Amino acid sequence: MSKHACELNFLSRSDGSALYSIGNTVALASVNGPGEVKKFNRLYNRAYLEVSYSPSTGQSMIGERALESVITRTVEQVILVHLHPRTAVNVTIQEMQSDGLELSTSVNAACLSLLDAGVQMKSTFAAVTCCLTPSSTILIEPTAAEMKESVAVATFVLDGQALNVLSAHQEGCLNAENFNACLKACQTAAKDVFNFYRQALEKKYHTCNEIS
């Protein structure tokens, strides 16, 4: 597994933020809300969730918009939207550096920034990317170069309670056997990610105690 690193409360003006890196991929997520909502997005029974993703270079294209919608629909299921009707939760993700793991890094950054902002959630969630090499070994959190050589790349977003699948995204061909092997590998790796979350949050609240 690549090295995970995270800094919580990176931005001073947003309600919650996290700078998260997996290997050489770095993403910065910031959360504002639940707060004011635009009139046409106002929902009578739940909070509206808006995720915007901007790449490190260039403009947001179809690929980024598709990424955005995957993240939106993942986060939407996890946060308790019905607790804050007629409000909006804004999640902004800025890609800082890219090495192939944009999806998993930004999902993890979003989770930690939501935790940092104190938005109520059903459970935490973590994304793990893996790839299948031509010699059919599974690499967890590959680099962009390794992905290019691989047969297929799969990303799973798993929930923190039972490691169930929240989202799945796959590029390239996998047979059912390999698919399940990838899922297993990602589930095992996700446990380490959740431990890392715990450490990051413990660190945050530990320093808080010292100040008070």
Place this chain on the structure above:
Amino acid sequence: MTSLETWKTFEPESYYKSFLEKNKRPDGRGLMKVRPITIKIGTVTTAEGSSTVRVGHTTVMCGIKAEIATPALRNPDEGFIVPNVELYPCSSPKIKMGPPGEKAMGTSQFLKNVLHSSGVLDLKDLCIVPNKLAWCLYCDVACINYDGNLYDAALTAIMAALQNVRLPVVSYDAENDKTSVASERTLPLMIKLMDPTAEDESQGSGEVVVVLLENGSLCTTHKPGGQLILPNILDDFVKLAKKRVKVVNNLIDRVLTERMDTS
């Protein structure tokens, strides 16, 4: 407004739930029953390849235009395939005029992902002269009537249209740097048959799309958020998809052979 409509408007969740408990949908269809699918090929005569697919009420047209382009420097021996999905405002009251929405963009990206990762079409086949000329296939998918399951309809349409593509023979004269296109001779694309299949629950809170190749290997799984599912349920989806593969594929084959016979 009848009381049933009132119920549907104000309490949509309990309305659907009452049907689902009886293993039915509001239109009387069973939960595991798929809608009838019809495929027509060659519906747009000005395009190089085209098809119209209906899945229930969802109607999707796909036209493939071929243009000659210069290959990218990175891949000098490869052509291009550019899928683009458009949802017209006439397709659903939820869709407005203007730049493509999230649904259209998401589907475009999904199609691109499927076409590239399945290896349906070898991009090298689209190359005419390395570094000089290559075909660029613009696959425009237009949704005329949107009634759910766009992934399935769009992918079926694009696959049917791709198999219908006839490209003119291009000859290139290296000495004079001249290109000539013979209009009368046509050559079909070599398409490795692939089976577009999708399981999609448009009314529900989650959706899963499984795309399988004919040999049964998973080409794309796409589950953008939605309800939590257990890994073994994914297997069930794959099984369902496998059944669907045969149906759709046989249908495309039949339509293709019918067209071959007539022309």
